[in-house]
Amino acid sequence: VENLIFKDSPYWTTYLQNAKNLEIRNCEISARRTEKENHNLIDITAFNTDGFDVTGDNVWIHDCSIWNQDDTIAVKDGSTNMLFERITASGVGLTIGSIGSSTVKNITFRDSYMPNTYKGIYLKFRDGDGGLIEDVTFENIVIDNPSQWPIWIGPAQQSDSSRLCAAHPCSICWPEVPFA
Numbered sequence: 001v002e003n004l005i006f007k008d009s010p011y012w013t014t015y016l017q018n019a020k021n022l023e024i025r026n027c028e029i030s031a032r033r034t035e036k037e038n039h040n041l042i043d044i045t046a047f048n049t050d051g052f053d054v055t056g057d058n059v060w061i062h063d064c065s066i067w068n069q070d071d072t073i074a075v076k077d078g079s080t081n082m083l084f085e086r087i088t089a090s091g092v093g094l095t096i097g098s099i100g101s102s103t104v105k106n107i108t109f110r111d112s113y114m115p116n117t118y119k120g121i122y123l124k125f126r127d128g129d130g131g132l133i134e135d136v137t138f139e140n141i142v143i144d145n146p147s148q149w150p151i152w153i154g155p156a157q158q159s160d161s162s163r164l165c166a167a168h169p170c171s172i173c174w175p176e177v178p179f180a
Contacts (some may be wrong), residue, residue: 013068014048017076019056024064029127031068039091039118039147040069041070041176047158051091056078063088071095071122073109077102077131089113093122094141097132110139118147124156148176 001024006013009022010059012030015021031049032044046069051133052061055076061135065088068071072089075082075096080103087109094109114120143150155170165180173180 003159004031008032008057009049011048012053014052014054015050016052016054016056016059019054020061021058022054022060024052024061029064029066029068030166033069034082034178037115038145039069041164041173046070050074051089052080052087057081059083066091067087068092069118072117075104075107077104080105080108082107084109085111089114090100090117092117093117093152094138095122095124096124096133096136097124098126099124099133100126103132103134104136105133106135106141107133108137109141110137112141113161114141114143116145116147117143119152120146120150121152121173122149123153124158125154 004027008031029051033046036092048070049068050070051066052070053074059082061084063086064081068091070092072091073094077100096104120165121138157170157172165171165177172178
C-alpha cells in the first residue's frame with residue numbers, strides 16, 4: 001500500500017486484521033477537529049479516529065505522516081514481527097494495545113518524530129484479561145511538546161460512555177479535570 005492520503009475518517013482510518021507480509025509506505029492520515037497544531041480535550045473527543053490499527057505478522061509501515069485524535073498507530077492482540085519507522089505522528093501515541101489475553105512480540109518503533117502529540121509512547125491493557133508484551137523497542141523517538149504524557153504504560157485511558165470524563169477503565173480527562 002503506498003502513496004495514499006486518508007482525510008477525516010469518522011472511525012478507524014485503517015484496520016488491517018491478520019495481515020501477513022504487509023508493507024505500507026508514503027501515506028498520510030489527517031483526522032483533525034481544527035487546524036491548530038496541538039491537541040486538547042475537545043480535540044480528543046473525536047474518539048476512534050485511529051490511524052493504522054494492525055494485527056498480524058511481518059508488517060512494515062514506514063515514511064508515513066499521521067495527525068489524528070486517537071491512536072496514531074495501534075498494534076493489536078496477537079501481533080508479531082512489526083517495524084514502524086520514519087513516522088511523523090501526532091495524536092494519542094505509538095500504541096500497543098489494548099492488549100487482552102494474547103502475546104504481542106518483536107515490535108519496533110524507530111526514527112520517528114511526534115510534534116505536539118497528546119501522548120507519545122502508549123502501552124495499554126484491558127482490565128483482567130492478562131496478556132504479554134515482549135521484545136518491544138522504541139528507538140530514536142522524538143516527542144516534542146506533548147499535551148499529556150510522553151510515556152503512558154497502564155490501563156487504557158478512554159471513555160466508552162456519553163459522559164466524556166467517565167473512567168472506562170481510566171478517565172481520558174485525568175489529570176486536567178480534578179477528580180476525573
